[in-house]
Amino acid sequence: MNFSKDLLRLSILLIFLVGCNNDDISSSISNPTPKEYLKNGNADIFLLDGYVFSNAQDVEWVKELKYELGEQVGEITKQANKASKFESGTANKLPIGTKIFKTDTPAYIAIVNGEEIPYLKMVEG
Numbered sequence: 001m002n003f004s005k006d007l008l009r010l011s012i013l014l015i016f017l018v019g020c021n022n023d024d025i026s027s028s029i030s031n032p033t034p035k036e037y038l039k040n041g042n043a044d045i046f047l048l049d050g051y052v053f054s055n056a057q058d059v060e061w062v063k064e065l066k067y068e069l070g071e072q073v074g075e076i077t078k079q080a081n082k083a084s085k086f087e088s089g090t091a092n093k094l095p096i097g098t099k100i101f102k103t104d105t106p107a108y109i110a111i112v113n114g115e116e117i118p119y120l121k122m123v124e125g
Contacts, residue, residue, distance in 0.1 A: 001043055002113055004123075016124060017083055018052065024085050029052070031050070031051060031052070031122065031123050031124050032052050032122045032123075032124065033052065033083065034047055034052055034083040034090075034092075035083035036052075037052060037054065037122075038081065038082070038083050038092065043092065044090065044092065044093045045093075046076060046089075046090065046091035046092075046093075046094055046100070047086045047087065047088055047089070047090050047091075048073065048074040048088055048089065048100060048102045049088055050072075050088070051110070051121050051122065051123065052122045053100075053108055053119040053120065053121055053122065054099075054119060054120055054122050055063055055093075055117065055118075055119055056107060056119055056120040057117055057118055058113070058118070058119045059118075062120065064068060065102035065103075065107055065118070066068050066106045067104055067107060068103060068104050069101045069102075069103060069109060069116075069117070070101060070102035070103055070104060071101065071102055072099050072100065073101065073102050073108070073114050074088070074089060074099075074100040075089060075098065075099050075100065075117040076090070076094045076095065076096055076097065076098040076100070077089035077090070077096060077119065078090040078091075079091055079092065079093075079094075079095070079096060080092060094112065094117075095112065096112055098110050098111065099111050102120075106120060106121070107119065107120060108120070110120065
C-alpha cells in the first residue's frame with residue numbers, strides 16, 4: 001500500500017512540475033510589448049498588428065541595407081506615451097499620418113517629411 005501512495009504522490013508532483021514548467025516556457029516566448037520599451041525615455045516605437053517596431057536608424061547593419069520599398073502596411077493614427085494607450089497604429093514619437101512600408105529586407109520604413117526612417121519588428125526568439 002505504501003508503494004501505491006508514494007507512486008501517486010510522485011505522479012501528482014511530476015504533473016505539477018511539468019505544468020509549472022510549461023507556463024514558464026510560454027511566458028518567456030511572448031513578443032515584447034510597448035511597456036517594455038517605454039521604460040526607456042529615449043524609445044522611438046510604434047505598434048502595428050500586435051508587434052512593436054523600434055527605430056533602427058542607428059543600427060550599423062541597418063544603415064548598410066540596400067532596400068526597395070514595398071507595399072504600405074500601416075499608418076500612424078495615434079500618439080501615446082503610456083503603454084496602456086497603445087493600440088495598432090500608435091506611436092510615441094512618429095507623427096500622426098506617417099505611412100509605414102514593408103521592404104525586401106527585415107527593415108520597415110516610416111516616411112516623415114520625405115525622410116525614410118528604418119524600424120525593426122521586435123520579436124522574441
